[in-house]
Amino acid sequence: MNSSAVTAPLPTEKLDYSLTGENATRAVEKGLAEAEWYQCPVPPETMRRLLERRDGPAIRDTLIWFALLGGTAYLTGVLWGTWWAVLPYLVYCVLYAQTSDSRWHESGHGTAFKTDWMNRALYEISSFMVKRESTVWRWSHTRHHSDTIIVGRDPEINFPRPADLKGLLLGLFALHPDYWQRLWLHATGRMRADEAVYVPRHEYAKIFWQARLFVLIYLAAIGLSVGLRSWLPVLFICLPNVFGTWLLYVYNLTQHGGLAENVLDHRLNCRTVYMNRVNRFMYWNMNYHVEHHMFPMVPYHALPALHAAVKSDMPPPYPGIWAAWREIFPAIRRQLRDPSYYIKRELPAPQGKAEIPVWRSDAAPDADGWVEAGGNTGLARKSVVRFDHGSRTYAIYRDEDGTLYATDGICTHGKTHLAGGLVIGKQIECPKHNGRFHLHDGSPARPPVCRGLATYPVEHRAGRIFIKLVRVAGETDLHRQKM
Numbered sequence: 001m002n003s004s005a006v007t008a009p010l011p012t013e014k015l016d017y018s019l020t021g022e023n024a025t026r027a028v029e030k031g032l033a034e035a036e037w038y039q040c041p042v043p044p045e046t047m048r049r050l051l052e053r054r055d056g057p058a059i060r061d062t063l064i065w066f067a068l069l070g071g072t073a074y075l076t077g078v079l080w081g082t083w084w085a086v087l088p089y090l091v092y093c094v095l096y097a098q099t100s101d102s103r104w105h106e107s108g109h110g111t112a113f114k115t116d117w118m119n120r121a122l123y124e125i126s127s128f129m130v131k132r133e134s135t136v137w138r139w140s141h142t143r144h145h146s147d148t149i150i151v152g153r154d155p156e157i158n159f160p161r162p163a164d165l166k167g168l169l170l171g172l173f174a175l176h177p178d179y180w181q182r183l184w185l186h187a188t189g190r191m192r193a194d195e196a197v198y199v200p201r202h203e204y205a206k207i208f209w210q211a212r213l214f215v216l217i218y219l220a221a222i223g224l225s226v227g228l229r230s231w232l233p234v235l236f237i238c239l240p241n242v243f244g245t246w247l248l249y250v251y252n253l254t255q256h257g258g259l260a261e262n263v264l265d266h267r268l269n270c271r272t273v274y275m276n277r278v279n280r281f282m283y284w285n286m287n288y289h290v291e292h293h294m295f296p297m298v299p300y301h302a303l304p305a306l307h308a309a310v311k312s313d314m315p316p317p318y319p320g321i322w323a324a325w326r327e328i329f330p331a332i333r334r335q336l337r338d339p340s341y342y343i344k345r346e347l348p349a350p351q352g353k354a355e356i357p358v359w360r361s362d363a364a365p366d367a368d369g370w371v372e373a374g375g376n377t378g379l380a381r382k383s384v385v386r387f388d389h390g391s392r393t394y395a396i397y398r399d400e401d402g403t404l405y406a407t408d409g410i411c412t413h414g415k416t417h418l419a420g421g422l423v424i425g426k427q428i429e430c431p432k433h434n435g436r437f438h439l440h441d442g443s444p445a446r447p448p449v450c451r452g453l454a455t456y457p458v459e460h461r462a463g464r465i466f467i468k469l470v471r472v473a474g475e476t477d478l479h480r481q482k483m
């Protein structure tokens with residue numbers, strides 16, 4: 001592979017990966033928190049095509065998945081009492097414990113389906129199956145995307161240096177006590193200190209009730225087993241992760257294992273690994289992991305096409321799972337002795353930065369606050385453009401009906417230009433964490449967005465678009481302009 005082993009400028013002793021320790025402060029001081037990340041240049045027309053949301057692929061794949069789960073559960077029941085039942089049961093376990101992970105992931109981003117209630121339903125079901133409390137993990141994954149493999153910031157670093165081998169082994173069989181400890185804590189109305197760093201306080205009540213629901217489901221399954229005098233309810237609901245999580249590890253640890261920490265380029269801390277059709281069905285194309293991290297708004301079914309569009313600006317992809325693991329195993333072994341060691345991926349020659357079009361004006365607004373922003377033809381339906389006036393940044397949108405909207409240009413959740421986002425119906429989806437705002441009043445429409453945007457009057461006049469720079473709704477100046 002086009003990668004080499006290097007020693008990072010990090011201390012050789014064990015690093016503090018906690019979100020409340022010294023490295024949390026250090027990451028902020030070094031500008032690694034909520035930072036700007038490299039993006040490969042993609043022509044706007046290509047990106048528009050890739051971003052198109054569809055229901056069809058995810059409905060088909062979800063029906064196949066549920067049919068396979070139902071079929072293997074049925075065969076297990078029919079063959080129960082013979083050793084032949086082991087075979088369908090082990091397949092059931094993998095489909096339950098591993099496949100739910102990729103469904104959890106994609107629906108959590110809101111990109112599996114076009115229809116949002118389907119994303120929400122799949123997210124809740126698969127969260128339970130993969131043993132992740134849905135609300136806590138929504139916020140944890142948001143942080144993972146903001147600060148990918150930044151020590152002291154990312155709560156989802158699976159391979160610390162040196163690796164926690166005992167934890168990995170327990171995790172392989174879903175026996176790590178962490179899940180049960182957290183579930184109990186939440187069910188009894190408490191949060192951990194590290195969770196409090198990234199989960200907003202207004203979510204706590206929901207988390208406590210979700211944990212109680214999870215506990216109730218486990219107790220119901222045990223009660224059913226006792227009542228029916230059968231192991232099957234417990235085997236189908238409580239134990240599949242013990243026997244099926246191994247494949248999740250085989251896939252997921254290729255994502256970042258052994259790669260660089262504390263870099264702001266996903267090409268250096270993520271892997272793209274070629275996989276066959278069966279693996280890509282199970283994993284929902286998350287093997288295109290560099291592409292996913294760089295452009296999280298692109299749905300899973302468009303990731304192969306995104307890969308084709310950006311691969312000349314990427315390190316070479318790994319030809320298969322085994323090729324990735326042939327690199328990861330020795331890296332883990334070496335990191336046990338030398339925690340400063342990591343795998344450095346070689347980058348191709350720079351191809352230029354991805355730029356989004358910007359309308360600019362320094363003209364003084366008229367007596368009523370109106371200023372010309374740009375030409376009518378420069379803003380197609382279902383699109384958004386950045387408009388800079390003086391030192392301020394706005395976003396102007398046209399929805400699929402042709403209606404214009406204007407808001408502040410920076411997402412209230414992080415330092416991200418909404419002009420890089422996607423107009424979906426009458427909402428804008430932020431390109432960083434897929435949070436959404438209603439266009440008509442700037443109010444939050446989808447987490448992790450919690451605070452609304454300021455909105456502004458906007459109109460056509462003789463083929464030009466004018467915006468009135470007087471806020472009519474939304475948030476205050478204090479956090480309107482963060483960049």
Ligand code: FES
Binds near residue numbers: 412413431432
């Ligand atoms: S920066 Fe997180 S949703 Fe916009």
